[in-house]
Amino acid sequence: MIESTKILNKYFGHENFREGQQEIIEDIRNGSSVLGVLPTGSGKSICYQIPAMMLHGNVIVISPLLSLMEDQVKQLKAKGIKNVVAINSFTNSNEKNDIISNLSNYKLIYVSPEMIQNKQLLARLKQLHISLFVIDEAHCISQWGHEFRPDYLKLVEVVEQLNNPPLLALTATATPDVQKDILKYLNAPNMKKHIYPMDRENLTFAVQTFEHRNEKVAYIKTLLNKFDVPTMIYFSSKKEAETVAEQLNGNSPNLRIAFYHGGMDAVDRTLIQQQFMQNQLDVICCTSAFGMGIDKSNVRLIIHYHFPTQLESFIQEVGRAGRDGESSVSVVLYAPYDEMLPRRLIESELPSMEQVNSLLFLLDKKSQYNQFKLNKQEIMLQLEMNEVQWRFIVHHLEKHDILNKNQIMPIYDKKDRFLSSIEEVINERFAYKLNKLNEIVSWIKTEKCRRKALFQPFQSNTKTPKYACCDYCDFDFTNWQPTYESKQTTIIQDWQSELAMLFMQNKQ
Amino acid sequence: MFQYIILECLRKIKQERTTASVYHLLKGKRSSQTIQDAHVYRIGDYFGILKKLNRSTFENAIDDLIKNNYILMKNSNIAILTEKGIAHLNNNQEKYGTHYFNGMEYSNEVDIFYLRLQLAIQTYSNLANNCHQFVPLTDDRMIQKFLKEHYKQYKSNVSIWLHDVYLELFDFLEAIPMTQAQLFVDRLSGFNKIGLSFNQLAVKNKLTVTDVSLNLTSILHRLYTDVNKDNNHTRQLKQFLYDQPDTLLITQSANKTLEWLVKGFSIEQIANIRKLKTSTIEDHIIEMAYADSAFDLARFIDANTYHVIKTAFRQMQTTKLKEIREALNNQYNYFQIRLVLAYESNQKRG
Numbered sequence: 107m108i109e110s111t112k113i114l115n116k117y118f119g120h121e122n123f124r125e126g127q128q129e130i131i132e133d134i135r136n137g138s139s140v141l142g143v144l145p146t147g148s149g150k151s152i153c154y155q156i157p158a159m160m161l162h163g164n165v166i167v168i169s170p171l172l173s174l175m176e177d178q179v180k181q182l183k184a185k186g187i188k189n190v191v192a193i194n195s196f197t198n199s200n201e202k203n204d205i206i207s208n209l210s211n212y213k214l215i216y217v218s219p220e221m222i223q224n225k226q227l228l229a230r231l232k233q234l235h236i237s238l239f240v241i242d243e244a245h246c247i248s249q250w251g252h253e254f255r256p257d258y259l260k261l262v263e264v265v266e267q268l269n270n271p272p273l274l275a276l277t278a279t280a281t282p283d284v285q286k287d288i289l290k291y292l293n294a295p296n297m298k299k300h301i302y303p304m305d306r307e308n309l310t311f312a313v314q315t316f317e318h319r320n321e322k323v324a325y326i327k328t329l330l331n332k333f334d335v336p337t338m339i340y341f342s343s344k345k346e347a348e349t350v351a352e353q354l355n356g357n358s359p360n361l362r363i364a365f366y367h368g369g370m371d372a373v374d375r376t377l378i379q380q381q382f383m384q385n386q387l388d389v390i391c392c393t394s395a396f397g398m399g400i401d402k403s404n405v406r407l408i409i410h411y412h413f414p415t416q417l418e419s420f421i422q423e424v425g426r427a428g429r430d431g432e433s434s435v436s437v438v439l440y441a442p443y444d445e446m447l448p449r450r451l452i453e454s455e456l457p458s459m460e461q462v463n464s465l466l467f468l469l470d471k472k473s474q475y476n477q478f479k480l481n482k483q484e485i486m487l488q489l490e491m492n493e494v495q496w497r498f499i500v501h502h503l504e505k506h507d508i509l510n511k512n513q514i515m516p517i518y519d520k521k522d523r524f525l526s527s528i529e530e531v532i533n534e535r536f537a538y539k540l541n542k543l544n545e546i547v548s549w550i551k552t553e554k555c556r557r558k559a560l561f562q563p564f565q566s567n568t569k570t571p572k573y574a575c576c577d578y579c580d581f582d583f584t585n586w587q588p589t590y591e592s593k594q595t596t597i598i599q600d601w602q603s604e605l606a607m608l609f610m611q612n613k614q
Numbered sequence: 615m616f617q618y619i620i621l622e623c624l625r626k627i628k629q630e631r632t633t634a635s636v637y638h639l640l641k642g643k644r645s646s647q648t649i650q651d652a653h654v655y656r657i658g659d660y661f662g663i664l665k666k667l668n669r670s671t672f673e674n675a676i677d678d679l680i681k682n683n684y685i686l687m688k689n690s691n692i693a694i695l696t697e698k699g700i701a702h703l704n705n706n707q708e709k710y711g712t713h714y715f716n717g718m719e720y721s722n723e724v725d726i727f728y729l730r731l732q733l734a735i736q737t738y739s740n741l742a743n744n745c746h747q748f749v750p751l752t753d754d755r756m757i758q759k760f761l762k763e764h765y766k767q768y769k770s771n772v773s774i775w776l777h778d779v780y781l782e783l784f785d786f787l788e789a790i791p792m793t794q795a796q797l798f799v800d801r802l803s804g805f806n807k808i809g810l811s812f813n814q815l816a817v818k819n820k821l822t823v824t825d826v827s828l829n830l831t832s833i834l835h836r837l838y839t840d841v842n843k844d845n846n847h848t849r850q851l852k853q854f855l856y857d858q859p860d861t862l863l864i865t866q867s868a869n870k871t872l873e874w875l876v877k878g879f880s881i882e883q884i885a886n887i888r889k890l891k892t893s894t895i896e897d898h899i900i901e902m903a904y905a906d907s908a909f910d911l912a913r914f915i916d917a918n919t920y921h922v923i924k925t926a927f928r929q930m931q932t933t934k935l936k937e938i939r940e941a942l943n944n945q946y947n948y949f950q951i952r953l954v955l956a957y958e959s960n961q962k963r964g
C-alpha cells in the first residue's frame with residue numbers, strides 16, 4: 107500500500123480515495139501546481155491535508171470562511187492531527203503572538219486572506235520552508251465568481267514573497283471563465299487542471315410551487331411526517347429559520363428539530379452541529395452558515411425554503427445530501443415573489459452611489475484636518491455599510507490609489523475618474539448578479555430535465571442517475587423509498603440517571 | 615427572573631441613574647461609570663451576569679415592566695417603581711434565588727471554571743468509552759491548554775476522576791431545586807450525549823432564553839461559592855477554579871495608571887506621561903479605591919480631610935456629591951469627596 111493510502115486509512119478512516127483525490131495528491135508530491143475542481147462533498151480538503159503530512163515543511167491554506175477554517179481545525183484535531191492552527195480576525199493578539207512564535211511547529215497553517223497580509227506574520231512565514239500554498243474556495247479570486255474577495259487578488263504578491271512555492275487552487279464550482287481567472291490572477295498559467303463533474307448520480311431534484319408562501323410550512327410538515335430522515339432546511343433569514351423551527355417543533359413531537367445560524371452563541375453552535383452529526387437531531391433549520399466543512403454522510407433530504415442568489419451556491423448546498431451514495435432528494439419550495447428576498451440580498455452586497463459619495467466627502471474632510479487614518483467600524487456605522495460593501499469600496503479606493511494601506515492619499519483630481527469608474531463597476535456587477543438570479547429562477551421554472559438544466563453551464567454531460575432523476579423526468583415523492591437507519595431514541599430521564607450515565611456510575 | 619432582577623436594580627439606583635445603566639451593569643461593561651454604579655448602589659452582585667444580553671431584549675423587558683404597571687417612566691430613561699412593583703419585589707424575594715449571584719467577584723472566573731469543567735467532563739467521558747474522536751465544546755486555546763495539563767495528572771486515573779466528580783456534583787445538585795439540577799445536567803456533554811442548547815433548554819422548561827441563561831449562571835455562582843469555601847467535599851472540582859493573578863476589577867487604562875503609581879509617580883506626572891487629563895487619572899484612582907480593599911488612601915488625602923468628608927456624608931445620608939460639597943462650604947474638591955465615598959463603600963463591603 108502506498109504511503110498516502112496508509113495515512114488516509116489511519117487518520118481519516120477511509121479505505122480508498124474518492125474520485126480525483128489521489129491524482130491531485132500525486133501531482134502535488136511531484137512539485138506541480140494544481141487547479142482542482144471537485145464537487146462538494148468529495149473531500150477536497152484531503153487533497154492538501156495528506157500532502158501536508160508527507161511533505162517536508164509547512165503548508166499554508168488560505169480560506170475565506172472563518173467558520174469553515176475553525177471547523178476544519180477542530181475536525182483534524184479530533185482525528186488526532188494536532189499540529190494545525192488557524193489564524194484569523196478572531197484570534198486575539200496574545201494567541202496570535204503565541205502562534206507566530208511557534209509557527210514552524212504547525213504542519214498546516216490556515217490563514218484568512220486578510221490576515222496573510224499582516225507584515226509580522228508574513229515575515230515569519232518567509233523564514234519557513236513552505237512546501238505548498240493552498241488557495242481554498244479559489245473561485246473567490248474571480249470577479250465573476252459568486253463570492254468575489256478583493257483580498258484574493260493580493261495573494262499573487264504573497265506567493266512571490268514566499269519564493270513561489272507550488273500552488274494548489276481548489277474550488278467546487280468554477281465555470282470555464284472562472285477557471286481562466288484563477289490561472290490569470292495567480293499568475294500560474296501552467297497549473298495542472300483536474301476538473302471533475304459536479305453532479306452526483308444519487309441526487310434527485312424537485313421543485314414544489316405554491317400559490318402563497320404561507321403554504322410552505324404545512325407542506326414541510328406533511329413531508330417530514332412521511333419521511334423521517336435526516337433533513338436540512340435552508341433559509342436566507344435567521345429570523346425565519348427560528349420561527350419555522352418553532353412551528354415544526356410544535357407539530358411533530360417525534361421529530362427532533364432545531365435551528366442554526368451564525369448569530370448563535372459559539373458553544374450552542376457546536377452543540378447543535380454535534381447533535382445533528384450524532385443523529386440526536388433529525389431536522390435542522392439553518393442558514394448557509396451551517397454545513398460548511400461538515401461531513402455528515404446520511405443527510406437524505408434538503409429543502410430550500412428560500413433559494414440562494416445563484417446556481418453555484420445552490421449546487422454547493424444540495425451537495426451536502428447523500429454523501430454515502432444513498433438516494434437523496436433536493437426540493438425547492440417556490441412561491442410568487444420569492445425572488446424579492448435574494449434580490450434584496452444582492453442589493454446589500456454592493457454599496458450605493460450615495461454611500462460612495464458620502465465616503466469620499468468624509469475622506470476629503472479628514473485629510474483637510476490632517477487625519478489620514480480610516481476607522482473602519484466608525485465609517486461602517488456612520489454610512490450604514492456592511493462588511494461586504496466595505497470590502498468592495500476599499501478595494502476600489504486602493505485600486506485608484508486614494509487609499510494605501512489604510513492611509514488616505516491626496517484625492518485632488520482622482521475623484522471624478524474614481525466615481526465614474528466605480529459607478530460603472532457597480533452597475534456591471536449588479537447586472538451580472540441579477541442575471542445570475544434570473545438563471546436560478548428560470549431553473550426553478552424550467553420545464554425540461556432539471557438535472558441537465560442545472561449542470562449545463564458547468565459541464566458538457568451529466569451522469570446517469572442511480573435513482574430517480576428529477577420531477578420532470580420521473581420523480582414523485584410517492585415513489586421515494588429512502589434508506590432509514592434505526593433511530594436511537596432518547597428517553598427523557600431525570601437528572602440523577604442522566605448524571606450517572608454520563609459519569610458511567612450506573613447503579614446496580 | 616430577568617424582570618425581577620431589572621426591577622430590583624431599578625429600585626436600588628433610586629432614579630439617580632438611567633435604565634441604560636442597568637443594561638451596562640448586567641452586560642458587565644468595564645467602564646468606570648458602570649463599575650462605580652455597581653459599588654455605589656450595591657448592585658455589584660448582578661455585574662456581568664448576562665454578558666450576551668442585547669439591547670432589544672433589555673428594552674422589551676423594560677416595556678413589559680411598564681405594561682405590568684411595575685414601573686413608570688420619567689423623561690423616558692428614568693424608571694420609578696410603582697407600589698405594585700415594590701410589592702412584586704417584596705413578595706418574590708426568595709423565589710428566584712437571586713442572592714446566589716456574585717457577579718462582581720465571579721463574572722469572569724466562573725466562565726472559565728465552567729468551560730474547563732464542561733470540557734473535562736466531555737473529554738473524560740469520551741476517553742472512558744474509548745472514544746478518541748470528538749469535537750471539543752470550546753475552541754478557547756487557554757482552556758484546552760489547561761485541560762492538557764490536567765490530563766497529564768489524571769491519565770491513568772480517569773475512572774477514579776469520573777467517580778469522584780460524580781459524587782461531588784451529585785451532592786451539590788441534590789441540594790438545589792430539582793429543575794435547576796436538571797437544567798445543569800441537560801447542558802453537559804459527554805460520550806453519546808450532546809448537551810442541549812440554550813434555546814432547547816428554554817423550550818423544554820418553558821422559559822425564555824434569557825431566564826435559562828440567568829438560571830445557569832445562578833447555579834454556577836452557587837457552585838463556585840461552595841467549591842471556593844469547602845475544603846473536603848469538592849476536592850476535584852477545586853482543580854477547575856481559576857486562580858486569577860491578583861488583578862483588580864478595573865479598566866485597562868486604570869491598570870496602566872496603577873502601574874505608574876506603583877513606580878511612585880504623582881497624578882500630574884502620570885497625566886503628563888500618558889498624555890491624559892489629570893481628571894482622567896483621578897477617575898482611575900477612584901476606580902482603584904472601589905476595587906482594592908487594600909487601597910492606600912493616605913497617599914492622596916490626609917487623615918483630617920478624610921475624617922471631615924466621611925462625617926459629612928454619613929450625617930447627610932446622601933451620595934450626591936454636589937450636596938456634600940456645598941455642606942462643606944466648597945472647601946474640598948470633587949475628587950477628594952468621591953475618593954472618600956469610594957474608599958468607604960469598599961470598607962463596608964469588606
